[in-house]
Amino acid sequence: MTDETPVVDVFRAELPDAVLTPGDDGYDDATSPHNSSFAQTPGVVVRPRTADDVARAVQLAAQYERPVLVQGSGHGAAEPVHDTVVLIDTSQLNTVAIDTAAHTATVGAGVPWSAVNAAAEPHGLLGPSGTSPTVAVAGYTFGGGVGWFVRKHGMAAAMLRSVEYVDATGRLRRASEDASEPVDREALWAFRGGAPVGVATSLEIGLIRVPELWTGYLLWPADALSAVAAAWSEATADIAEDVTSDLALLQLPPEGPFPEHLRGTAVVHLSYASPEGPAHLQRLRAAVVGAAEPAVDTTGPGDASALAAIHLDPPVAVPARGIGRWLNRPSAETIVEMFTAARVGTPGGMNMIELRHTDSRASFPDGMQTRMPAPFLLHAVAAAPDDDGRRRADTALGKVLAAARDADTGRSAPSFCEGTLGADRAFSADDMARVRAVKDSLDPARLFRFQRDPVRTANTL
Numbered sequence: 432m433t434d435e436t437p438v439v440d441v442f443r444a445e446l447p448d449a450v451l452t453p454g455d456d457g458y459d460d461a462t463s464p465h466n467s468s469f470a471q472t473p474g475v476v477v478r479p480r481t482a483d484d485v486a487r488a489v490q491l492a493a494q495y496e497r498p499v500l501v502q503g504s505g506h507g508a509a510e511p512v513h514d515t516v517v518l519i520d521t522s523q524l525n526t527v528a529i530d531t532a533a534h535t536a537t538v539g540a541g542v543p544w545s546a547v548n549a550a551a552e553p554h555g556l557l558g559p560s561g562t563s564p565t566v567a568v569a570g571y572t573f574g575g576g577v578g579w580f581v582r583k584h585g586m587a588a589a590m591l592r593s594v595e596y597v598d599a600t601g602r603l604r605r606a607s608e609d610a611s612e613p614v615d616r617e618a619l620w621a622f623r624g625g626a627p628v629g630v631a632t633s634l635e636i637g638l639i640r641v642p643e644l645w646t647g648y649l650l651w652p653a654d655a656l657s658a659v660a661a662a663w664s665e666a667t668a669d670i671a672e673d674v675t676s677d678l679a680l681l682q683l684p685p686e687g688p689f690p691e692h693l694r695g696t697a698v699v700h701l702s703y704a705s706p707e708g709p710a711h712l713q714r715l716r717a718a719v720v721g722a723a724e725p726a727v728d729t730t731g732p733g734d735a736s737a738l739a740a741i742h743l744d745p746p747v748a749v750p751a752r753g754i755g756r757w758l759n760r761p762s763a764e765t766i767v768e769m770f771t772a773a774r775v776g777t778p779g780g781m782n783m784i785e786l787r788h789t790d791s792r793a794s795f796p797d798g799m800q801t802r803m804p805a806p807f808l809l810h811a812v813a814a815a816p817d818d819d820g821r822r823r824a825d826t827a828l829g830k831v832l833a834a835a836r837d838a839d840t841g842r843s844a845p846s847f848c849e850g851t852l853g854a855d856r857a858f859s860a861d862d863m864a865r866v867r868a869v870k871d872s873l874d875p876a877r878l879f880r881f882q883r884d885p886v887r888t889a890n891t892l
């Protein structure tokens with residue numbers, strides 16, 4: 432018997448069939464997050480099937496003063512998880528209901544975007560999903576959510592209608608604009624792109640009508656970077672808002688559906704999507720193809736599965752370390768300088784650096800991060816499995832940021848700061864005071880340990 436045993440027994444007795452401890456079937460799965468940077472060895476994993484299970488787990492954690500960590504996909508995992516922690520694994524909160532008239536999806540908190548899009552697509556709808564199909568709606572939306580239709584429709588957080596959640600006393604609540612208690616209205620404001628303020632059990636989110644999806648990606652050898660960057664930079668200055676595109680320099684895997692001469696090398700990668708057919712894509716395509724002949728071009732009519740594959744995100748767990756930074760329009764020279772500083776594919780360099788075109792005039796409701804912070808988003812990521820690797824990655828990431836200085840807004844994008852608990856500067860002092868007040872009401876003892884929670888890391892602009 433250890434000190435841990437009685438608490439574990441209480442959890443098992445109260446939540447039969449939902450509790451996993453080391454050695455149980457499913458424990459390794461629940462503690463193997465998509466970002467594999469840090470070991471997870473929680474004393475108790477709770478895999479709830481209902482909101483009531485979540486509430487009971489939180490009540491017990493509060494009673495025994497155990498910190499609570501919530502995990503869906505684990506894409507956002509960013510710190511070691513020790514044996515005192517109660518880890519709530521939301522993967523079994525997996526229901527999806529589409530309201531075809533209201534254009535909304537109501538989803539369990541563990542649902543990945545692939546499941547939402549599979550259910551919505553037959554109705555001509557898609558979610559405001561991002562590049563990876565395995566990222567969950569919850570963590571993505573609570574961090575803002577920059578997806579493939581972001582230019583025309585804005586951030587996912589702006590489409591978040593309501594959240595059912597559990598506060599730190601274990602009470603079930605509903606955050607919505609018309610909630611009767613002011614704190615639940617404030618909770619929705621925080622969940623919208625800023626910080627979770629309780630354990631979400633389900634979310635209601637808007638869907639996008641997609642009349643004619645066109646999508647694809649182009650690849651060039653790395654030496655085409657200057658020509659492609661100049662053409663893309665010029666084209667994005669006035670391209671129609673139904674086109675969202677992303678320019679990257681990335682290391683291709685040694686195998687895969689790529690020409691042999693590109694496998695295992697650094698390549699220039701341009702991916703894009705238009706929900707309204709090819710018309711506006713043609714101008715962008717003409718510019719970049721005219722600048723340098725691509726070695727690969729997959730452009731064409733697409734579906735949700737094609738959309739989920741164009742960014743070439745790794746399908747397996749990676750110990751990722753990254754930065755995300757909002758930029759003003761960079762010159763073509765700055766793009767080349769940033770991408771060169773990333774030293775993609777070289778020892779100690781990045782696996783990938785990308786620049787997303789996010790310029791958007793979409794309307795947005797009140798929320799901590801519902802308005803697009805800037806017209807471009809810089810994201811760079813390295814593989815860093817240990818402290819040494821993380822130090823090296825941070826040095827390299829610092830050089831990328833230095834190269835971005837002419838366009839840097841100084842504002843971080845925490846969702847893209849993989850494998851780190853926070854981001855230096857993301858929110859204004861007023862927003863930070865407002866979210867602290869919400870947390871003071873709902874979780875005064877800070878029972879919940881959310882990753883990249885601005886209040887945990889005090890990342891004021």
Ligand SMILES: Cc1cc2nc3c(=O)[nH]c(=O)nc-3n(C[C@H](O)[C@H](O)[C@H](O)COP(=O)(O)OP(=O)(O)OC[C@H]3O[C@@H](n4cnc5c(N)ncnc54)[C@H](O)[C@@H]3O)c2cc1C
Pocket residue numbers: 465501502503504505506507508521540541560561562563565566567568569570571572573574575576577578627628629630631632744745846847849880881882883884
């Ligand atoms: C390969 C890859 C591609 C990505 N692409 C994009 C992209 O295109 N656009 C974009 O905006 N972001 C993108 N991201 C970033 C991603 O949105 C964040 O990593 C996000 O935190 C992942 O959410 P999750 O729920 O899947 O992960 P998890 O690790 O399960 O959760 C991350 C955090 O979200 C919060 N959270 C999750 N579930 C709950 C809950 N039920 N209640 C309260 N809080 C909760 C917690 O703070 C948790 O620590 C990408 C990340 C990766 C690794």
